[in-house]
Amino acid sequence: MYVAVKGGEAAISNAHQLLADRRRGDRSVPAMTIEQIVEQLGLAVDRVMSEGSLYDKELAALAFKQARGDMIEAIFLLRAYRTTLPRFGYSNPIDTGNMLIERRISATYKDLPGGQLLGPTFDYTHRLLDPELMGDGAVDEPQSREAETGHTPRVSEILDQEGLIEGDGELPDDHRTGDLTREPMEFPMTRDVRLQALSRGDEGFLLALGYSTQRGYARSHPFAGEIRIGEVEVEIDVPELGFAVILGRIRVTECQMINQFQGSAKQPPQFTRGYGLVFGQSERKAMAMSLVDRTLRATELGEDLTAPAQDEEFVISHSDNVQATGFVEHLKLPHYVDFQAELDLVRRMRGEFEARQNATGQQGDNLEAAE
Amino acid sequence: MTARAAHASAFQGGFADPVLNAQAVFRQVMNALARPGTRTAFEGLTKPPESLFASVGSIAATLFDHDTKIWLDPLLSQNEAVTGWLTFNTSAPLTPQMLDADFAVIADSAALPSLESFAQGTQEYPDRSTTLIIQIGALEGGPELRLTGPGIKDAASIAPAGLPDHFIEQWAGNRTRFPRGVDVILAAPEGIVGLPRTVKIETGS
Amino acid sequence: MKEATDQLRNQEPSDPDQAARQQAMAVLARASGDELSEAWDAWPDRPEVSPVRGPETGLVMVRGRIGGGGAPFNFGEATVTRATVKLSTGRIGHAYALGADKDKVRHAAIFDALWQDEATRPTVEERLVAPVRRRLGDDDARRRDESAATRVDFFTMVRGED
Numbered sequence: 001m002y003v004a005v006k007g008g009e010a011a012i013s014n015a016h017q018l019l020a021d022r023r024r025g026d027r028s029v030p031a032m033t034i035e036q037i038v039e040q041l042g043l044a045v046d047r048v049m050s051e052g053s054l055y056d057k058e059l060a061a062l063a064f065k066q067a068r069g070d071m072i073e074a075i076f077l078l079r080a081y082r083t084t085l086p087r088f089g090y091s092n093p094i095d096t097g098n099m100l101i102e103r104r105i106s107a108t109y110k111d112l113p114g115g116q117l118l119g120p121t122f123d124y125t126h127r128l129l130d131p132e133l134m135g136d137g138a139v140d141e142p143q144s145r146e147a148e149t150g151h152t153p154r155v156s157e158i159l160d161q162e163g164l165i166e167g168d169g170e171l172p173d174d175h176r177t178g179d180l181t182r183e184p185m186e187f188p189m190t191r192d193v194r195l196q197a198l199s200r201g202d203e204g205f206l207l208a209l210g211y212s213t214q215r216g217y218a219r220s221h222p223f224a225g226e227i228r229i230g231e232v233e234v235e236i237d238v239p240e241l242g243f244a245v246i247l248g249r250i251r252v253t254e255c256q257m258i259n260q261f262q263g264s265a266k267q268p269p270q271f272t273r274g275y276g277l278v279f280g281q282s283e284r285k286a287m288a289m290s291l292v293d294r295t296l297r298a299t300e301l302g303e304d305l306t307a308p309a310q311d312e313e314f315v316i317s318h319s320d321n322v323q324a325t326g327f328v329e330h331l332k333l334p335h336y337v338d339f340q341a342e343l344d345l346v347r348r349m350r351g352e353f354e355a356r357q358n359a360t361g362q363q364g365d366n367l368e369a370a371e
Numbered sequence: 372m373t374a375r376a377a378h379a380s381a382f383q384g385g386f387a388d389p390v391l392n393a394q395a396v397f398r399q400v401m402n403a404l405a406r407p408g409t410r411t412a413f414e415g416l417t418k419p420p421e422s423l424f425a426s427v428g429s430i431a432a433t434l435f436d437h438d439t440k441i442w443l444d445p446l447l448s449q450n451e452a453v454t455g456w457l458t459f460n461t462s463a464p465l466t467p468q469m470l471d472a473d474f475a476v477i478a479d480s481a482a483l484p485s486l487e488s489f490a491q492g493t494q495e496y497p498d499r500s501t502t503l504i505i506q507i508g509a510l511e512g513g514p515e516l517r518l519t520g521p522g523i524k525d526a527a528s529i530a531p532a533g534l535p536d537h538f539i540e541q542w543a544g545n546r547t548r549f550p551r552g553v554d555v556i557l558a559a560p561e562g563i564v565g566l567p568r569t570v571k572i573e574t575g576s
Numbered sequence: 577m578k579e580a581t582d583q584l585r586n587q588e589p590s591d592p593d594q595a596a597r598q599q600a601m602a603v604l605a606r607a608s609g610d611e612l613s614e615a616w617d618a619w620p621d622r623p624e625v626s627p628v629r630g631p632e633t634g635l636v637m638v639r640g641r642i643g644g645g646g647a648p649f650n651f652g653e654a655t656v657t658r659a660t661v662k663l664s665t666g667r668i669g670h671a672y673a674l675g676a677d678k679d680k681v682r683h684a685a686i687f688d689a690l691w692q693d694e695a696t697r698p699t700v701e702e703r704l705v706a707p708v709r710r711r712l713g714d715d716d717a718r719r720r721d722e723s724a725a726t727r728v729d730f731f732t733m734v735r736g737e738d
Contacts, residue, residue: 049652050652053652053653054635054652054653054654055638055652055653055654055655056654056655056674056675058675058676059655059676082635082653085634085635085655086436086437087436087437087438087634087635087636087637087653088437088462088634088635088636088656088658088672089437089462090637090639090650091636091637091638091639091654092639093639093640093641094638094639094640094651096640096641096644097644097645100719100720102719103723103726110730111730115727115728116727116728117723117724117727117728118726118727118728119723119726120726142722142725143726144718144721144722144724144725145721145724145725145727147717147720147721147723147724148724154644154645156643156644167643167646168641168643168644168645168646169643169646169647170642170646170647171642171647177647177648177649177650178649179637179650180650181637181653182438191642191647191649192642192647192648192649192650193650195640195642195649195651196649196650196651196652199640199651199652233602234636234638234654234674236636236656236672238670238672239458239459239464240382240455240459240670241670243598244598245598245601245602245605245670245672246598246601246602246605247605247636247654247656247674248605248606248673249606249674250638250654250674252640252651254644256643273643275642275643275644279651279652382628382629382660382662383628385628385629459629459660460629
């Protein structure tokens, strides 16, 4: 039951003013600029864009600053902002095969066309805190070496030549690409909508689920076939012009996970695939996403459903951290009337319980007396 | 939709002030549908190509967008000035399928297709139906129609000129499908009348 | 919508002017706000510019493909700003670019209009499109070379041969 009450306007207003003060912190410390956040906290910006499902570095950095570094709050701000904007259209699908590659590794092939490019990775660092960064010491310019020219094929294309791996993932010709920002979710869902949900899903949730599949909750034997990070062009057909225009470039991380598959009555044994694609540089999330994409294909591939990571409705319904935080955090809002009702109910039940106890107690006494 | 670049005229005649103009038109359309039978006057906020009334151009610029599919009757869909103008000013995709249309614009009211041939919505989502915008010669001077139903105190009367004879019968059929069914906006150069699916129409006074 | 998209896709790039305009628009979309505003400030005999639509910021839903090359899926949105302007010469220019920089996109639309005019096209190419294209190309080359420096050169420690 909801009863409207008023009050607390001054408290709320003062709380917001206090929040603004605490966000700014000590005024003798210079304020962070959006440029500083974009340049120096780029992976935080990437995460806000990925889970906010909106590619805009400046706005993501602004959200991050406004949210005092609270990721989910920043993601919430970005999601709220996007609802104020009109939709101009759908892009033509990006071509990750034609990427300005910044990092590209494969755990399945040592030597492959285009090579293994480590890029700006935390891998092989010693995870020792660097006291140099307490200050603003000079940083060396990166090394440079003449790059190879030519196409860098996806690893899946290489395996595909032998027919040992399934294709990229087609849907029927008459399938209309689903859009969960436009239509209510329905289960079971097609893989396109599932990937949209996973791509905007909470990194921590997907990471935990991906981890669970590796630990045996849904048998999974994955290899990171390829991870590539870099920039791709975004292009949109403009009806009034009658041709497509390139809007610019975005940075994405793509993961192709390769899984064993025993085969079924219909299909020969072959490798199957899980796919991950996220905004920005975030291979942890792209890898987790590709693990979960693969386990969610259990029904399609005729596998036994034994683990949470295979349960589409469970995974997709709980992967969105804005939804999740809304429902969890609403519990702190006033529930005075509900609670009063519950109090009355517990008091009444308690009274009935005590009356029953007394009655049986007296009965017992009587019985004892009778014996 | 053609892949041809639109003629330069397509880029003219949109709202001068998109936000305020769209808000004003939205309110007028809402009032027209909330008070069926009331004639709502329209300022010429848009200047669409000739075959489209300014009132319809304004409604299109307000309600059509990238997410709404538009069906145009043959008179309009074969008119490149119209399709180009709508594409640039609304971004709405055109569809040849009446059953897919969120909105339909009919310029040749005498050749109005059967109302049943448009999207009717579902029992669960009756809103997933087509809203028809029918251009007629005038809101006055035609045979008198008596309207009753929600949003009308007692009864209202309109006399639109240019509706085909079978419209009344079609409308009775539309009402039998409630909550499914289409809604209609009758548009004349001088203004509009809303006919939501809840309204009952009888001939004569 | 899909049919229309396919139609666009299947269209032959028959018009060389159109292909050149697309390339110029792609460069304008990636130019910085400063590059565009400086070029406009320095433009001789600037025509009057009137807005036709925008500049306005909205969203484009970016699509990916399952597995990289399979069926499309909706990946996530990006902010996009677009503008249509009309010059006093009568030319209409359009621009679309990622981000929310309205001034930049308005300038890009002006240069699209100037580019379409054969009288001013060489100047647009020479003063703006070519230098920006060169800068973008240099940036790409530098970044490719920096990535190439992180390429792993494997060497064999022990051979499993007799």
